[in-house]
Amino acid sequence: MIDFPLTGNSRVRDAVLSAFAEDRIPHAILIDGETGTGRHTLARYLAMAAVCSAAHRPCGECRACHLAKADTHPDIRITAPEDGKKNISVAQIRAMRSEAFVKPHSAAHRVFVIDQADTMNEQAQNALLKVLEEPPGTVIFLLIAASRSALLDTVLSRCTVFSLSPPDQAAAFSYLQSVCKDSEETIRSALTASGGNIGEALRILSGADTAAAKDAADAFVRFLLKGDAFEMMKVTAPFEKSRVETDRFFKELKLAVAAEARRAPAGGATAKKMTRFYESLTEAQERLVTNINLGLLFCSLVSQAIALDYE
């Protein structure tokens, strides 16, 4: 089972985990809390758990979990205000409602995530209520809202509510320290700037981290071209401590590899090598969501890079 980072909301986490362990997943869940408190993290975790095929859900390793992670699982639907609109329309809710009666494609459940549920007007909420009153057995509704006060009592009474609150400063600080390699001072100032909000602090910190990841990715590509495994391992070593950092590094590395492939003469050895390496990188990225050891992940990636020279 994959771990569940919900810093400062351990009571909510325990409630969620015990609901899954006992196989009593509510049909309608409302996750409320300010932006940056982990609402989407929790919603994604629940959606993944609902479609996962393993005994201890979500395993993070099965096909369903991978699809959920990539936001491509056919049984997970997300409804949010359409581009440029402020509200989720009644038409959107009606469309979702009729879809709710279709059998799941591959999972045991279909999950309908309603993001910014507090933007539904009364008419839309009443349309939702119809299906909440008699939900098909396979369906789970996950409502995400900044505040439950905009929701009708009739809707609220059908939902199991998980309220997320911002973690205390000490918990927020130690969480950020565990996922970022920035100095204590940088982390503190990001936390202050964000008013103690972890999601916001991470956004502030990622600006600086992206530059570091980009430099590392450029260096990696230089050593990849030379086939220098030792130097490649040296570049990846600092990332072994954190999945968040590794994820950032992989994203930058993909961009750098794609740029190198475009620069190289079409059909030549370098272009081919870059294309093949890009594939290995995509696989490594997928394995990142499992609990694979990061040292091993980098080691296998570098060996694949070296093997390309002998093909």
Ligand SMILES: [Zn+2]
């Ligand atoms: Zn799974």
